[in-house]
Amino acid sequence: MTGFIIRRVIRAMVLLVLISALVFVMFNAAPADPAALTCGKSCSPEVIEANRERLGLDKPVPEQYWEFVKGIFVGRTYGSGTATFECEAPCLGYSFTRGQEVTPLILDRVVVTVQLALGAMVLWLLIGVPSGIYAALRRGQWQDKAVTAVAMFFYSFPSFFIALVLLFFVVIRWQLLPYPSYVPLTQDPWQWFQTMILPWVALALIYAGFYTRLTRSQMLETMGEDYIRTARAKGLAESTVIRRHGLRAGLTPIVTAAGLDLALVMGGAVIVESIFTLPGIGKLALDSVLTLDLPILTATVLVAAFFIVLMNTVVDMLYAVLDPRVRIA
Amino acid sequence: MSVVVDGPSGGPFFTVQDLQVEFRTDDGVVRAVDGVSYSVERGKTLAVVGESGSGKSVTANAVMGLLDSRQASISGSALLDGEDLVDATPGRLRELRGSRLSMVFQDPLSSLHPFYTIGRQLVEAVRAKRDINKAEASARALQMLERVGIPNASQRLDEFPHQLSGGMRQRVMIAMALINDPELLFADEPTTALDVTVQAQIIDLMKDLQAEFDTAIILITHDLGVVADMADDVVVMYGGRVVERGTADDIYYRPEMPYTWGLMSSVPRMDLGESERLHPIPGTPPSLLAMPKGCVFRPRCTYHERVPGGLCDTERPDLLPTGDGHDVRCHIPAPERRALADEVLAAMRQAGGAA
Numbered sequence: 001m002t003g004f005i006i007r008r009v010i011r012a013m014v015l016l017v018l019i020s021a022l023v024f025v026m027f028n029a030a031p032a033d034p035a036a037l038t039c040g041k042s043c044s045p046e047v048i049e050a051n052r053e054r055l056g057l058d059k060p061v062p063e064q065y066w067e068f069v070k071g072i073f074v075g076r077t078y079g080s081g082t083a084t085f086e087c088e089a090p091c092l093g094y095s096f097t098r099g100q101e102v103t104p105l106i107l108d109r110v111v112v113t114v115q116l117a118l119g120a121m122v123l124w125l126l127i128g129v130p131s132g133i134y135a136a137l138r139r140g141q142w143q144d145k146a147v148t149a150v151a152m153f154f155y156s157f158p159s160f161f162i163a164l165v166l167l168f169f170v171v172i173r174w175q176l177l178p179y180p181s182y183v184p185l186t187q188d189p190w191q192w193f194q195t196m197i198l199p200w201v202a203l204a205l206i207y208a209g210f211y212t213r214l215t216r217s218q219m220l221e222t223m224g225e226d227y228i229r230t231a232r233a234k235g236l237a238e239s240t241v242i243r244r245h246g247l248r249a250g251l252t253p254i255v256t257a258a259g260l261d262l263a264l265v266m267g268g269a270v271i272v273e274s275i276f277t278l279p280g281i282g283k284l285a286l287d288s289v290l291t292l293d294l295p296i297l298t299a300t301v302l303v304a305a306f307f308i309v310l311m312n313t314v315v316d317m318l319y320a321v322l323d324p325r326v327r328i329a
Numbered sequence: 330m331s332v333v334v335d336g337p338s339g340g341p342f343f344t345v346q347d348l349q350v351e352f353r354t355d356d357g358v359v360r361a362v363d364g365v366s367y368s369v370e371r372g373k374t375l376a377v378v379g380e381s382g383s384g385k386s387v388t389a390n391a392v393m394g395l396l397d398s399r400q401a402s403i404s405g406s407a408l409l410d411g412e413d414l415v416d417a418t419p420g421r422l423r424e425l426r427g428s429r430l431s432m433v434f435q436d437p438l439s440s441l442h443p444f445y446t447i448g449r450q451l452v453e454a455v456r457a458k459r460d461i462n463k464a465e466a467s468a469r470a471l472q473m474l475e476r477v478g479i480p481n482a483s484q485r486l487d488e489f490p491h492q493l494s495g496g497m498r499q500r501v502m503i504a505m506a507l508i509n510d511p512e513l514l515f516a517d518e519p520t521t522a523l524d525v526t527v528q529a530q531i532i533d534l535m536k537d538l539q540a541e542f543d544t545a546i547i548l549i550t551h552d553l554g555v556v557a558d559m560a561d562d563v564v565v566m567y568g569g570r571v572v573e574r575g576t577a578d579d580i581y582y583r584p585e586m587p588y589t590w591g592l593m594s595s596v597p598r599m600d601l602g603e604s605e606r607l608h609p610i611p612g613t614p615p616s617l618l619a620m621p622k623g624c625v626f627r628p629r630c631t632y633h634e635r636v637p638g639g640l641c642d643t644e645r646p647d648l649l650p651t652g653d654g655h656d657v658r659c660h661i662p663a664p665e666r667r668a669l670a671d672e673v674l675a676a677m678r679q680a681g682g683a684a
Contacts, residue, residue: 140399225439227439227440227442227443230440232395232426233432233506234427234453234457235423235424235425235426236427244453248445249443252444322444324489324491325443325489
């Protein structure tokens, strides 16, 4: 098991290095001149050149990448001579547009997005998995058809539609909730909850449909397995057969799916965060695209990639715990 | 083992009478089992032989109550010691399963739960039927694993099915099936998924256990070699019907149904020379959705011209006695059938001698 974990972690690290290099090169190949973006339209060429030097943008790309990676692990110093400032590790860069270091900004946003993702996942699993099991056990009957149809309904809508409908009716028309305005949980739990509940529900509704269908098909497949027949041949109660033999095997793949979807949302739920003005990674990425804030964009992409690689590794390990057959492989 | 214990009704220990199983499918109603009857005594083995789709496994699953009641409808009777299993409630069948009735399946890897240890699955089987604590159930599991000849049994209890070899897994399945001393065991192709050398071991094990526990065994197989090793009586099934039944000797030395001949000459035999080719039965089993009107075997039968008046195309033959306890479903007149049987058997021996 230890060897398994070490192998997976090494693989994850290699993957992240490759992704970071790719992202770095990609944004440097962008038509925009990063230095020109550091100040407004009336910027004089002298100021641009000075900024170019301060940010190290005059150096060749490989060297810039090296500085960037170094910054993440040991921190880096911008500028030279008297006009220097320290960016401590893990340094993801400096945003001239915002006049801020990227790392603390990203960390603030990640906290919000992670709260959004975790809450939404709990909700979509609570809705999707039981309804999928129920539909599978009533296969072909009207209950199955009803559940499947409702799941399909929510699954088919684009996320912005569900989010907008929720915002319009719950907040604006019926005024059941105040207009979303994010505060940290520690500051005002009630307002935090009132802000988070709609984004959670919006995301959960979209994913729950998918999880209903996934759970249903998993359960149908599992309940047709030979070992289910064996369990019945033992003369176990049907409820025991379903719980102990069916669910245990049928829900294991759901763990994988949930982990990977969680990673996707953690990387930034751009649309939901924007509609509910949640200061998360997705909203940050969108704002940075609009202002061509390359250091922040690079960092958000890296964070998203980090979550996906991280969750993939976590899911692999979880799977090895859940499925005894994986351990040897 | 030779002592026959009759049920309270005075009949055989287990009797299937005119069993019919129909499945509702999207393409219509499929009659997978059509009027099957057979019986078996305690301590005896009845082999049910036939190709895939002949209804032999469906019969067993129907009797065990393992078919989905929403898709299958079952009629006829299956008397276990006088109690009808077809009429029994699902709850009653569940009580009987794992205690008086038990089953060993074809593929032990897929039939054991991949996520639970051998020990846990055995303990579950014991505790499903007996009110004993885990330690006692564990002891019983260990004892059973040792009985079926699994080395390092106590260590195996903590292993998962995939960590065992195929033969060991089937031993575990047998241990699980016999752990509560069932009186009737269905063995559904128990050796098909195993190596030939392991097959022989498993058959020997089943014979030993049968002698020890006086279990009635219904052995479902298409392997006539296995049948010769174990069976007292044989039922040959084709297209959901019994086409021939009798003692193992009847079927081996006096087979009278062309399908049985076909089965026998399609078995590879080591005592025949290498030059001897297999004689597979031409054609494929009938679709249960479109059964031939006359004899179900007619489309694949090379002897139908011997029956006058095209009877094979129009009339379903009945299962009629041809000897003491030997029944055959065939239109060919009995004397001619016997003469043909002698020819077929002689040809098989001839082929062996020629090599």
